[in-house]
Amino acid sequence: MARLQRRRFSEPDEKRLVPNGSIEVVSLDDRVVGRLTYEPGWRWSVDVQPIA
Numbered sequence: 512m513a514r515l516q517r518r519r520f521s522e523p524d525e526k527r528l529v530p531n532g533s534i535e536v537v538s539l540d541d542r543v544v545g546r547l548t549y550e551p552g553w554r555w556s557v558d559v560q561p562i563a
């Protein structure tokens with residue numbers, strides 16, 4: 512059975528920077544949760560597609 516856990520994105524396990532944005536990653540036992548934050552003007556076709 513899963514247990515109740517709490518983690519804050521203000522203290523992520525990992526922070527990845529992408530052009531015009533960032534990704535915060537936290538781990539909860541065998542689960543990984545991420546939050547994406549985009550800057551104004553962010554576009555998939557310009558900022559991520561070339562590196563994906």
